[in-house]
Amino acid sequence: MRRGTASAGEAMMDAITPDRQLITMIDARQQDLVGYLRTARPRGSRLAVAGIIFSGASAAFTAGPAFGGPGFTQTVTDLVGLQQTSIVWQVLCLMALIVSVATTVTINLANSQQLSSRVAAAETCSAELDGLRTLIDFGQIPVGEAARLYHGYVSKIGFIPTVR
Numbered sequence: 001m002r003r004g005t006a007s008a009g010e011a012m013m014d015a016i017t018p019d020r021q022l023i024t025m026i027d028a029r030q031q032d033l034v035g036y037l038r039t040a041r042p043r044g045s046r047l048a049v050a051g052i053i054f055s056g057a058s059a060a061f062t063a064g065p066a067f068g069g070p071g072f073t074q075t076v077t078d079l080v081g082l083q084q085t086s087i088v089w090q091v092l093c094l095m096a097l098i099v100s101v102a103t104t105v106t107i108n109l110a111n112s113q114q115l116s117s118r119v120a121a122a123e124t125c126s127a128e129l130d131g132l133r134t135l136i137d138f139g140q141i142p143v144g145e146a147a148r149l150y151h152g153y154v155s156k157i158g159f160i161p162t163v164r
Contacts, residue, residue, distance in 0.1 A: 018143045019136050022150060026133050029154055033126045036160045044115040047106055054103035061096035121156050128153045
């Protein structure tokens with residue numbers, strides 16, 4: 001065979017078949033999903049933990065005066081060396097206000113980004129694409145049907161950008 005000339009068999013092997021093309025698309029989308037989940041899961045966890053911590057801090061700032069009453073504030077006033085107990089009340093109320101606002105912002109950030117539902121959709125899509133890839137690899141599904149399923153699966157994750 002002459003150099004630079006491909007035989008018919010070699011040309012067929014070099015041609016990308018529709019099933020191989022679909023597998024390439026699945027692999028690329030799976031990489032997009034991995035990248036998204038790598039950042040979204042920890043972000044969701046951080047927001048949830050921050051919300052719990054802020055909520056607990058808010059309760060802690062109000063618990064002393066609520067349960068201890070004037071005796072609590074007088075003890076804190078004496079320990080810190082303040083002149084008036086009202087300063088203790090003001091500081092505790094201000095701190096409770098700050099962490100309550102932080103709690104509200106944190107929870108609303110998590111809800112507005114719909115992190116938990118988006119992570120669940122991405123995980124579901126990843127599992128569906130894994131299954132589809134297996135069906136294609138073992139020749140258990142026609143390419144047209146596989147392409148239709150692929151489109152249905154990825155249409156649920158339009159919020160995940162493609163990185164190509």
